[in-house]
Amino acid sequence: SAVxxxxxxxxxxxxxxxxxxxxxxxxxxxxxxxxxxxxxQSLTLIATANQGSEATYESGFVIDKFPISRPNLTFSTLTVxxxxxxxxxxxxxxxxxxGQAPDTQYFGPGTRLTVL
Amino acid sequence: GIQVEQSPPDLILQEGANSTLRCNFSDxxxxxxxxxxxxxxxxxxxxxxxxxxxxxxxxxATTVATERYSLLYISSSQTTDSxxxxxxxxxxxxGGADGLTFGKGTHLIIQP
Numbered sequence: 628s629a630v631x632x633x634x635x636x637x638x639x640x641x642x643x644x645x646x647x648x649x650x651x652x653x654x655x656x657x658x659x660x661x662x663x664x665x666x667x668q669s670l671t672l673i674a675t676a677n678q679g680s681e682a683t684y685e686s687g688f689v690i691d692k693f694p695i696s697r698p699n700l701t702f703s704t705l706t707v708x709x710x711x712x713x714x715x716x717x718x719x720x721x722x723x724x725x726g727q728a729p730d731t732q733y734f735g736p737g738t739r740l741t742v743l
Numbered sequence: 744g745i746q747v748e749q750s751p752p753d754l755i756l757q758e759g760a761n762s763t764l765r766c767n768f769s770d771x772x773x774x775x776x777x778x779x780x781x782x783x784x785x786x787x788x789x790x791x792x793x794x795x796x797x798x799x800x801x802x803x804a805t806t807v808a809t810e811r812y813s814l815l816y817i818s819s820s821q822t823t824d825s826x827x828x829x830x831x832x833x834x835x836x837x838g839g840a841d842g843l844t845f846g847k848g849t850h851l852i853i854q855p
Contacts, residue, residue, distance in 0.1 A: 628788075660842045660843075662842070664784075668847075669829065669845045669846065669847045669848055670786075670829070670831075670843075670845045671845070672842035672843065672844070675841060675842055685842070717784055719786065721842075721843075730773065730774045730791065730793075730833070731774075731776065731788065731791040732774075732776065732831075732842075732843055733788060734778075734785075734786040734788075736784070736785050737784045737785070737786075739784065
């Protein structure tokens with residue numbers, strides 16, 4: 628499977644500011660996804676990001692709050708805008724598998740965000 | 744949308760014990776995966792198992808798709824098995840691959 632890295636690994640931010648999280652895959656993948664994991668909770672899908680098209684957002688998530696870019700087949704960014712303490716979460720990106728395991732999703736190490 | 748329920752929510756065992764974690768889902772699925780989230784938050788793929796049985800060392804999994812449940816077996820537990828185990832599913836909607844729907848997880852603690 629393609630290896631995923633995320634930057635930053637963690638950050639502490641002030642309310643009202645924005646943070647952009649980067650997700651890099653070491654080989655080309657068609658599908659990339661962004662998830663949020665609030666403290667003590669499960670993972671929730673934010674959006675699906677395909678190269679060359681607008682991201683598709685899940686119910687409860689909007690582009691103005693979580694703009695996503697997917698400029699090529701190995702990279703994506705998620706911005707958390709106008710942050711509030713409720714945005715404190717782990718944000719994870721994943722890719723839909725490739726090769727012999729096209730339906731298997733693999734996850735990056737996550738970005739642990741604290742908003743004060 | 745599809746519902747995923749995991750049981751038990753919490754499990755405390757002594758080292759060396761065996762355990763069975765269950766995942767029920769509300770509709771037919773094309774993808775079912777089991778993950779282990781370690782204390783550092785990393786999600787580790789355990790199994791891709793939309794149907795059938797697989798084994799990997801001390802871990803094995805079985806999915807009975809017709810009855811909409813999956814089981815994860817952990818034998819001879821070790822303290823490093825501690826963490827949260829998630830079941831996640833996906834059902835194709837005809838528009839290509841989509842994201843996963845996760846259960847709430849089973850929090851496993853293995854005591855030495």
